[in-house]
C-alpha cells in the first residue's frame with residue numbers, strides 16, 4: 001500500500017504485520033487473512049468494505065483483540081496485542097476497545113440499561129455516574145426511560161442495536177469497532193446511530209466500521225477494500241460533511257466500481 005506524505009505526521013493507532021487467519025473445516029483449511037499488513041491512524045473513521053465472506057468480521061475480531069490471529073503481529077497504541085495472554089488481552093480490550101457486533105449480543109435476563117452497564121462496570125467504579133451516562137446516551141439514540149427498563153426480548157431489533165452501540169461507547173474507548181452496526185436498522189434509526197459515531201469520532205475517538213452500504217460508508221474518511229485476504233485498495237476521502245456530499249459519493253462509487261463491487 002502506498003503511504004501518503006501526510007501519514008508520516010499521523011499517530012498510528014494499530015499496525016498489523018503479516019496477519020494470517022486460517023480456519024480448519026474438518027480436513028480442509030480456509031485461509032481468510034493472508035499476510036495482511038495494515039496501518040490504522042488515530043482519529044480516523046476507517047471503513048472496511050469487501051464482498052460477503054471476504055474476511056471483514058474476521059479482521060475486525062483480530063484488530064479488536066476479540067480473537068487471536070493464526071500468525072502475525074498486531075500492535076495497538078504501541079502495545080503488542082499478539083504477545084498478551086488471554087487475561088491480559090481481555091483487560092486491554094475492555095479499557096481500549098468498544099465492539100458492536102454484526103449479530104446483537106444482549107443478555108436476556110437483564111434490562112436494556114443493565115446490559116449497557118455490564119461493560120461500564122468493568123472500568124468505572126462509580127455506579128451512579130455510570131448510570132447517569134448510560135441513561136443520557138440511551139436517551140440520545142431514542143431509547144427513553146421506559147425502554148431502558150425493558151428486557152432485550154421486549155424491544156425491536158433496531159432498538160437492541162442502538163443499545164448495543166451505547167454499550168460499546170460507554171467507557172469512551174480509544175477505538176470503536178463496529179461490524180455492520182446499521183445492518184438491521186431502518187433509515188431513521190441508522191441515521192441516529194451514524195450521527196452518534198460521527199460525533200464521537202469528531203471528539204477524537206477512532207472508529208473502524210464494516211459496512212456493505214455505500215451511504216453508510218460515506219461517514220468514513222478512509223475506505224479499505226478487503227479482497228483475497230489482504231487490503232486490496234484504499235480510498236481517502238475528505239471528512240463527512242452531511243447530506244450534500246455528492247462529490248464524495250461519486251468518488252466512493254468510482255472506487256468501488258473499479259474493484260468490481
Ligand SMILES: Nc1ncnc2c1ncn2[C@@H]1O[C@H](COP(=O)(O)OP(=O)(O)OP(=O)(O)O)[C@@H](O)[C@H]1O
Pocket residue numbers: 023024030032050051052053054055056057058059102
Ligand atoms: N469461527 C469460524 N470458523 C470457521 N470458519 C469461519 C469462522 N468465522 C468465519 N469463518 C469463515 O471465514 C470466511 C470469512 O468470514 P467473515 O465472517 O470474516 O466474512 P465477512 O466478510 O464478514 O462476511 P459478511 O459480509 O457476510 O459478514 C467465511 O468463509 C466464513 O465462513
Ligand SMILES: [Mg+2]
Pocket residue numbers: 056057058102179
Ligand atoms: Mg461479517
